[in-house]
Amino acid sequence: MTLSLRALTKSYAGRLALADVGVELPAGGYTCLMGASGSGKTTLLRIVAGLERQDRGSVLLDGRPLDDLPAERRPVHTLFQDYALFPHLGAADNVAFAPRLLGVRGPELTARVRALLADVGLDMSFETRRPAAMSGGEQQRLALARALAGEPRWLLLDEPLAALDRPLRAGLRRLLRAVTRRRGLGCLHVTHDPEEALALADRLLVFGDGRLLASGAPAELYAAPPSLAVARLLGEVTPEPGGDGWLRPEHLRLCPPDRPPLQDMSLGTYPNRHVLSDMSQESLSVPLPSEPARASGTVGAVACLGDRWEVEVEIGGRVHLSRIGGAPACAPGQAVVVAWDPARVLRFAGQPA
Numbered sequence: 069m070t071l072s073l074r075a076l077t078k079s080y081a082g083r084l085a086l087a088d089v090g091v092e093l094p095a096g097g098y099t100c101l102m103g104a105s106g107s108g109k110t111t112l113l114r115i116v117a118g119l120e121r122q123d124r125g126s127v128l129l130d131g132r133p134l135d136d137l138p139a140e141r142r143p144v145h146t147l148f149q150d151y152a153l154f155p156h157l158g159a160a161d162n163v164a165f166a167p168r169l170l171g172v173r174g175p176e177l178t179a180r181v182r183a184l185l186a187d188v189g190l191d192m193s194f195e196t197r198r199p200a201a202m203s204g205g206e207q208q209r210l211a212l213a214r215a216l217a218g219e220p221r222w223l224l225l226d227e228p229l230a231a232l233d234r235p236l237r238a239g240l241r242r243l244l245r246a247v248t249r250r251r252g253l254g255c256l257h258v259t260h261d262p263e264e265a266l267a268l269a270d271r272l273l274v275f276g277d278g279r280l281l282a283s284g285a286p287a288e289l290y291a292a293p294p295s296l297a298v299a300r301l302l303g304e305v306t307p308e309p310g311g312d313g314w315l316r317p318e319h320l321r322l323c324p325p326d327r328p329p330l331q332d333m334s335l336g337t338y339p340n341r342h343v344l345s346d347m348s349q350e351s352l353s354v355p356l357p358s359e360p361a362r363a364s365g366t367v368g369a370v371a372c373l374g375d376r377w378e379v380e381v382e383i384g385g386r387v388h389l390s391r392i393g394g395a396p397a398c399a400p401g402q403a404v405v406v407a408w409d410p411a412r413v414l415r416f417a418g419q420p421a
């Protein structure tokens with residue numbers, strides 16, 4: 069069911085929380101909402117859920133206005149960060165709640181509840197367990213099963229993974245994607261985490277001060293953001309050495325200062341490209357062109373980020389960031405050359421680095 073948001077506007081005490089937001093979201097699509105704190109994301113979700121009333125504009129499902137339907141009659145379900153489970157019910161009864169309201173009973177209800185629990189990776193040992201006796205990740209799995217049990221047309225997710233630690237978040241993110249795609253369920257998901265948004269969404273809406281700043285495919289917005297604010301929400305940017313543009317840290321490569329451009333045989337997937345030999349032990353997947361832009365600098369701090377390394381390079385009194393795939397063969401204080409593809413430079417009118 070296509071979800072249409074038309075010119076949604078909402079103020080609190082004379083202050084605009086949402087200003088004229090309009091977008092069409094196709095059935096089965098996964099849309100992530102990003103934006104600075106207070107930019108109106110939760111307000112939008114609450115309006116779609118029927119928990120808040122807009123001042124102007126309309127919410128439609130397949131062309132049918134939802135505006136006069138109370139929250140409990142809208143074909144949507146909201147998944148919150150704090151799970152919002154029934155604390156006095158065991159897992160199976162939490163999941164059975166919505167199907168019971170729909171008149172499902174007996175063996176059919178039991179089978180449906182078991183299938184839903186299995187779908188989210190909770191086995192039969194959880195059936196009678198109350199939420200208080202479950203971990204945060206298990207509670208969020210249960211909340212997802214309960215959400216699916218009501219067979220909503222759209223799932224609204226307000227930072228559902230924010231309270232979980234990083235490995236759990238990654239696992240649940242994959243579960244969310246698999247379960248919702250399998251069902252063709254439309255999702256509207258608020259998140260602060262660019263990695264989460266880039267991994268889950270096939271469409272990204274970026275908000276600032278209640279306005280829709282950008283809308284598009286996540287990878288395209290990451291590569292070509294329309295403004296510095298959008299670029300920064302999706303990942304770090306670092307000034308272009310000696311220029312007035314910006315670069316993503318993974319596009320700034322480190323090279324030994326004394327070597328001319330040469331054929332780097334370690335880049336097996338790009339055998340015909342002439343690149344600068346880079347100083348990381350593992351080659352990056354981002355190739356350089358045959359004539360990269362270059363600048364000389366001095367290595368500052370070097371940090372291991374787990375799966376990547378981050379190197380600060382000082383050039384002309386400014387610090388630039390380079391993120392590479394392996395441990396760099398350089399130490400603080402060492403002279404380096406940084407190289408980058410001029411085509412990767414991000415430029416924003418009126419926002420020079």
Ligand SMILES: Nc1ncnc2c1ncn2[C@@H]1O[C@H](COP(=O)(O)OP(=O)(O)OP(=O)(O)O)[C@@H](O)[C@H]1O
Pocket residue numbers: 080081084085103104105106107108109110111112
């Ligand atoms: N019930 C309310 N009463 C008064 N002001 C509110 C209310 N709800 C939200 N606001 C204000 O509306 C604006 C948008 O809030 P909203 O919660 O939608 O932002 P958000 O983008 O979800 O922020 P966060 O990322 O911090 O959750 C903020 O300025 C907020 O203070």
